[in-house]
Amino acid sequence: MSQTIGLADEAVATPAPRxxxxxxxxxxxxxxxxxxxxxxxxxxxxxxxxxxxxxxRSGSGKxxxxxxxxxxxxxxxxxxxxxxxxSVVFQExxxxxxxxxxxNVVLGLPRGARxxxxxxxxxTEVGLSDHVGAWPATLSGGxxxxxxxARALVxxxxxxxLDEPFGALDALTRLRMHRLLQDLCARHAPAVLLVTxxxxxxxxxxxxxxxxxxxxxxxxxxxxxxxxxxxxxxxTEALRAELLVSLGV
Amino acid sequence: xxxxxxxxxxxxxxxxxxxxxxxxxETGLQEAWPGRRGRxxxxxxxxxxxxxxxxxxVAVWQALTAGGVVSARTLAPPADVYRAGLELWxxxxxxxxxxxxxxxAAAGLGIxxxxxxxxATITGLLRLADDLVDPxxxxxxxxxxxxxxPLVIIWFGIGEAPKIALVAIGTAFPVYVNxxxxxRGVDAKLVEAATTFGLRRGSLIRHVxxxxxxxxxxVGLRFALTGAWLIMIVxxxxxxxxxxxxxxxxxxxxxxxxxxxxxxxxxxxxxxxxDGIVRLLERTLLSWRRGFAGS
Numbered sequence: 001m002s003q004t005i006g007l008a009d010e011a012v013a014t015p016a017p018r019x020x021x022x023x024x025x026x027x028x029x030x031x032x033x034x035x036x037x038x039x040x041x042x043x044x045x046x047x048x049x050x051x052x053x054x055x056x057r058s059g060s061g062k063x064x065x066x067x068x069x070x071x072x073x074x075x076x077x078x079x080x081x082x083x084x085x086x087s088v089v090f091q092e093x094x095x096x097x098x099x100x101x102x103x104n105v106v107l108g109l110p111r112g113a114r115x116x117x118x119x120x121x122x123x124t125e126v127g128l129s130d131h132v133g134a135w136p137a138t139l140s141g142g143x144x145x146x147x148x149x150a151r152a153l154v155x156x157x158x159x160x161x162l163d164e165p166f167g168a169l170d171a172l173t174r175l176r177m178h179r180l181l182q183d184l185c186a187r188h189a190p191a192v193l194l195v196t197x198x199x200x201x202x203x204x205x206x207x208x209x210x211x212x213x214x215x216x217x218x219x220x221x222x223x224x225x226x227x228x229x230x231x232x233x234x235x236t237e238a239l240r241a242e243l244l245v246s247l248g249v
Numbered sequence: 250x251x252x253x254x255x256x257x258x259x260x261x262x263x264x265x266x267x268x269x270x271x272x273x274x275e276t277g278l279q280e281a282w283p284g285r286r287g288r289x290x291x292x293x294x295x296x297x298x299x300x301x302x303x304x305x306x307v308a309v310w311q312a313l314t315a316g317g318v319v320s321a322r323t324l325a326p327p328a329d330v331y332r333a334g335l336e337l338w339x340x341x342x343x344x345x346x347x348x349x350x351x352x353x354a355a356a357g358l359g360i361x362x363x364x365x366x367x368x369a370t371i372t373g374l375l376r377l378a379d380d381l382v383d384p385x386x387x388x389x390x391x392x393x394x395x396x397x398x399p400l401v402i403i404w405f406g407i408g409e410a411p412k413i414a415l416v417a418i419g420t421a422f423p424v425y426v427n428x429x430x431x432x433r434g435v436d437a438k439l440v441e442a443a444t445t446f447g448l449r450r451g452s453l454i455r456h457v458x459x460x461x462x463x464x465x466x467x468v469g470l471r472f473a474l475t476g477a478w479l480i481m482i483v484x485x486x487x488x489x490x491x492x493x494x495x496x497x498x499x500x501x502x503x504x505x506x507x508x509x510x511x512x513x514x515x516x517x518x519x520x521x522x523x524d525g526i527v528r529l530l531e532r533t534l535l536s537w538r539r540g541f542a543g544s
Contacts, residue, residue: 094438
């Protein structure tokens with residue numbers, strides 16, 4: 001188990017980028033809201049099929065960073081290099097209530113039989129092949145979030161951005177979603193940035209964990225534990241304790 | 250229901266009978282619903298029950314007018330109103346006036362609703378247009394539509410045009426105000442999510458903004474329809490040769506309260522029918538709200 005805990009500038013160099021070049025390259029990214037500095041010089045490379053979890057207290061700027069990567073924020077300084085094919089899953093499913101499930105999944109794709117086929121296949125992948133024609137209002141929270149996942153994956157993103165996607169789900173559903181997400185990521189192999197405040201979620205899913213604090217990346221750490229990662233494994237517990245300290249808990 | 254009383258003995262309790270309960274004093278507990286449970290309410294269908302009120306109203310009206318408490322010159326009895334309606338229908342007059350009224354309402358509503366929706370869409374989507382148009386519309390909205398009557402007559406003369414214009418003006422405002430508010434009220438998070446999936450302006454409007462504004466538009470449409478009939482009643486009593494309002498105004502000259510009431514009934518029925526049309530529209534356009542997966 002290699003450990004790399006250090007300051008931001010040191011951290012960038014440590015994790016070796018995967019072969020094929022990085023999927024995300026950030027250089028000296030800054031973001032201010034008025035006089036408040038939320039991102040204070042972020043340097044970050046994410047590899048092509050790397051699963052990165054970004055931890056941070058609320059208000060630490062994790063969502064701001066994700067919005068910059070998603071192309072939802074035009075007001076950052078510095079350089080944010082991302083692939084064209086990106087998808088976002090938000091904390092809320094954000095499905096259009098007036099479009100049926102399948103139409104929500106293929107939203108924005110070129111219309112036609114091909115898109116419908118791909119959309120149906122994506123829904124099958126998340127286990128919702130029976131809900132193709134359902135209205136979003138009839139879905140449970142977990143089902144709606146699975147539709148949001150299908151909608152993200154049907155675009156075959158090179159970068160999948162997840163903004164606390166399981167935060168609003170109950171504990172059991174969340175565990176099931178973790179397993180689903182791992183399966184999907186193994187199959188589609190996108191680069192993933194998961195923004196979360198849940199240390200256990202980060203440990204169980206990520207190849208690499210970052211901690212954002214005071215607008216800087218203060219921890220950049222590879223997780224080289226075997227999967228499935230048991231909560232009771234002493235190494236997992238040590239990692240959790242360490243991350244909680246760096247989050248100031 | 251079988252209640253085991255003691256080992257080996259089963260006591261049959263007839264269905265519906267209360268199960269002997271422990272006295273509250275012993276446990277300090279009580280049945281959550283102390284009355285009889287699972288009782289069916291009256292078996293008269295709800296639609297029939299809802300008819301009782303209106304029928305009673307007609308019965309009282311008939312009793313008062315036929316009994317001489319209220320003279321026919323003040324208010325015609327329902328039977329007379331029915332007879333007047335039948336006569337006018339057989340003469341073909343009622344249909345002609347009804348058609349004239351419907352034509353005016355349709356033309357006025359068509360213009361008013363189109364203008365309202367168009368204006369609301371433009372101001373709802375473009376901030377510049379909003380800043381230029383919306384304050385002016387909000388000021389004009391405060392003017393009572395019927396107050397425009399003399400002006401409208403000067404502008405459009407005394408033919409069909411002033412009546413249609415008045416209905417159009419009166420219906421454009423509620424449609425505009427409600428649709429505009431609904432467009433502005435569309436969840437920004439949905440718009441944001443849609444942009445991350447590559448939707449650009451045109452498809453954003455088509456898939457996100459306009460469908461999201463439909464509920465508000467329908468509220469506006471409902472107000473517009475009610476308003477349209479209100480305006481028609483007044484507009485048709487001035488310088489008209491046809492229409493339900495004209496029919497009523499003419500009846501006033503001859504003290505024919507039966508025809509006046511008939512006109513009111515016709516307006517009432519028209520109001521009900523148009524309301525039913527909006528409800529049907531709601532059911533089809535807003536089926537996603539009911540949450541049934543029915544295709």
